[in-house]
Amino acid sequence: MTKSIPTPLLSHKYADYVSVAVDAALAAGEVIKHAFKQPKKVEEKLNHADLVTATDKAAEDLIFSRIRRSFPDHRFIGEESSAAAFAEGVSEVQLTDAPTWMVDPLDGTTNFVHGFPFVCTSIGLTVGGVVVVGVVYNPVLEELFVAAEGGGAYLNGERLTVSGRTQLTGALLGTEVGTARDDDTLDAMFGRVRQLVGRMRSVRCTGSCALGLCSVALGRCDAFFEINFGGCWDAAAGALMVSEAGGAVLDPAGGTWNVMARRVMAAGSGDLAEAMAAVLTKCELGSREAGPPGKGMGVSLRVAGTEDEAAVKGEREGPGEARTE
Template sequence: MAEDDSLAQFLAVAVDAAKRAGEKIRKGFYQTKHVEHKGQVDLVTETDKACEDLIFNHLKQHFPEHKLFTGIRGKGAFLNGTPIRASSQTELVKSLLATEIGTKRDKITVDATTNRINSLLFKVRSLRMSGSCALNLCGIACGRIDIFYELGFGGPWDVAAGALIVQEAGGRVFDPSGRDFDITAQRVAASNPHLEDAFVEALRQAERD
């Protein structure tokens, strides 16, 4: 019951923040705007910035002890408003790996998962499981974790924000096979900028072992 109450509180605060931001957007819709360019065609107005500040401060006010990871394309990644960067580790054997077991418990999937982890454990320093794909990606972004992969997570909502935060923190997001990341494929890997190639090779070797 306590967990349900906490989730209900989180949702209520998030909805309230969205409504407040929506009202600010509505009031500013017909006002003259100062427009900045984030890229060749991507624009940002003072209303965008005001809404971002409103939501951030609203969440921080209600949950001051919670960590809030944010990222803006072309503007960087942040933890509670402080810029973050991926780690500088260059040796796979000294790296900290994160992964998740997933939700499937059929023998084929469980055997493949445990065999993959067993292979990787001989190539890294240690292993972590947070229980959250999004949180693991944020761990890459702030340098707490060096490499991460997960197969079979829920859907794009599990990785969309985290992938952007990793990229804005200077990290890499890719398919575990080494191909480009596909947000719809339910497969993701991430690393700091130095370990991508070595990590992909280790993942490929794990599939062969």
């Protein structure tokens, strides 16, 4: 594989950010790859399905230190550091307009524990609340996904393009069951899957939201959705990957996607995304599940050719409901 910045991004305005993110992801990947077949010390967070290992923590520390070395004034939101803050009573992470790195050091921890090879490091960067850089690296399969706003998405240096499928019939869906195990959430989650899969070809759950989104960007899956995942770190980089590969990224209810909403839906075309949303809006949410973005939660992806920077900023700051596409 080519472990470097894709050539078209070398002159991109965010090339420095991309370079540092790739370097950090590759370094964390070495830690994960080395530990993948070793005995692991596993701890539970919220329940027996929500796991963390010493490798998660070591990888996050390494990523943060690499990025801080180059950008000491930037902000950071990481899965493990946010979990620690939550344990100390800080219930919500706030996103500002400042450059902010969203890091999942090891997405797919359960896969990692069981030796299932769909594990990755996911690094996204927002500027002004909009995702502009994304890097997702699976060190076991040696797949390096890189995207920059307006510059395209790439796997090991090759440009990505979504499947382009427009109808539910014949589409392959990706999703995740999450870590909640209460009956209310499980009933809601399986209810959504039942309604969609009854109209689609089949479904795949591979244990990583970030890689699920990258699968849509790559065309391995035609669509992916998940509601109530851990936080922005799960979806920031992967959502940009889909958008830059020509796909559609929306909230599962059909409105614009917000990186802080803990909900995402991606598809190989706008038509397919709208068809999925038409089904999902009729499905019940569990009482503990995250609902659609509220007022003031604006656009987190800038779609090429449809909105300029001022328009996105105005919608992000302005009042009103999230618009539909």
